[in-house]
Amino acid sequence: MGRQPCCDKVGLKKGPWTVDEDRKLVNFMLTNGQYSCWRAVPKLAGTISLCGKSCRLRWTNYLRPDLKRGMLSEHEENVVIDLHSQLGNRWSKIASHLPGRTDNEIKNHWNTHIKKKLRKRGIDPLTHRPLTPPIENFQEPENHNSSDVHQKRQTEKFIDPLTVLQDEMQRILEAPTLEVINNGFCADEVPLIEPHEILISNSSAPCCSSSSSTTTSNTNVNILLENSELLPTNSDWLNGDDSATNNVGFWDMDDGFSDLDFLFDDISCSRFLPLLEFGIE
DNA sequence: AAGTAAATCAACCGCAACGAA
DNA sequence: TTTCGTTGCGGTTGATTTACT
Incomplete structure (x- = not known):
């Protein structure tokens, strides 16, 4: 007996996601957290024409609000190279060692940038040993203003969908309760990740350093909440753990990754801004 | 201006791993 | 222990954009 497809492929749409599909998925994920069964998500979220696998990929690689966007920093590249050698x-x-970066993003960056850099340095990207013979005078292909091009492209490509999502996300985040939504799905069905976990709250973070905002890339989805009283408290989410006010979501902040692209309110520093900032400069 | 090559990255595919029955 | 359903992962593809001729 052959392996069953991950979903009923008949009638399923392929290709790029539409704004509406993104909106539905974000709506669902922000309201319910990461539901335990991706297969059920298309139906529950209303993105019925896409399979659960697609939804998972889209969310983890693109829509998650904690994602960083833009080129990897030099530090990040070095981390990737070091980890790849191991x-x-x-x-x-x-x-998992690079907060806000996805495996897909790192894989793409490795294949398009880091490999070339290593070869240029005379290092075999596969073995991390010196190339034999070393490629001398290896010329990195001229890529005029590649980062500018990248930023421009991302801006043009993503600004509209995310702008459209903005209002929707705001609405969801301000909703007083998590109740029965799409197609009767009930939030009582234990989510794996609660909505607060996809937001980074860090009251001890540097207050609105200019650098934090300058690192914001054009496609970053920065979710910043002002009306935090409208959301359950951290301790609500963390089974009564009083230290939850320092909860930082996904990552350990001790490993040197501080520019999480989350902007902090200039005035209070302890509350998130009341906007969804999409990195539009 | 038009055609082509190269670069980029979102999305797809198929397999392995895992857990439940 | 085996079977089945599901997720996660890594390799690959293909659409899109930019650079070059």
């Missing part, structure tokens, strides 16, 4: 092509493991 782990090989285990992109998800490598990504």
Whole structure:
């Protein structure tokens, strides 16, 4: 007996996601957290024409509000190179050390940038040993203003969908309760990740350093909440743990990654801004 | 201006791993 | 222990954009 497809492929749409599909998925994920069964998500979220696998990929690689966007920093590249020398092509493991970066993003960056850089330095990207013979005078292909091009492209490509999502996300985040939504799905069905966990709250973070905002890339989805009283408190989410006010969501902040692209209110520093900032400069 | 090559990255595919029954 | 359903991962593809001729 052959393996069953991950979903009923008949009638399923392929290709790029539409704004509406994004909106539905974000709506669902922000309201319910990460539902335990991706297969059920298309139906529950209303993105019925897409399979659960697609939804998972879209969310983890693109829509998650905690994602960083833009080119990897030099530090991040060095981390990737170092981890790759130890782990090989285990992109998800490598990504787990880089907050806000996805395995797909790192894999793409490796293949398009880092490999070339290593070869240019005379290092075999596969073995991390010196190339034999070393490629001398290896010329990195001229890529005029590649980062500018990248930023421009991302702006043009993503600004509209995310802008459209903005109002929707705001509405969801300000909703007083998590109740029965799409197609009767009930929020009582234990989510794996609660909505607060996809937001980073860090009252001890540097207050609105200019650098934090300058690192914001054009496609970053920065979710910043002002009306935090409208959301359950951290301790609500964390089974009564009083230290929850320092909860920082996904990552350990001790490993040197401080520019999480989340902007803090200039005035209070302890509350998030009342906007969804999409990195539009 | 038009055609082509190169670069980029979102999305797809298929397999492995895992857990439940 | 085996079977089945599901998720996660890594490799790959293909659409899009930019650079070059």
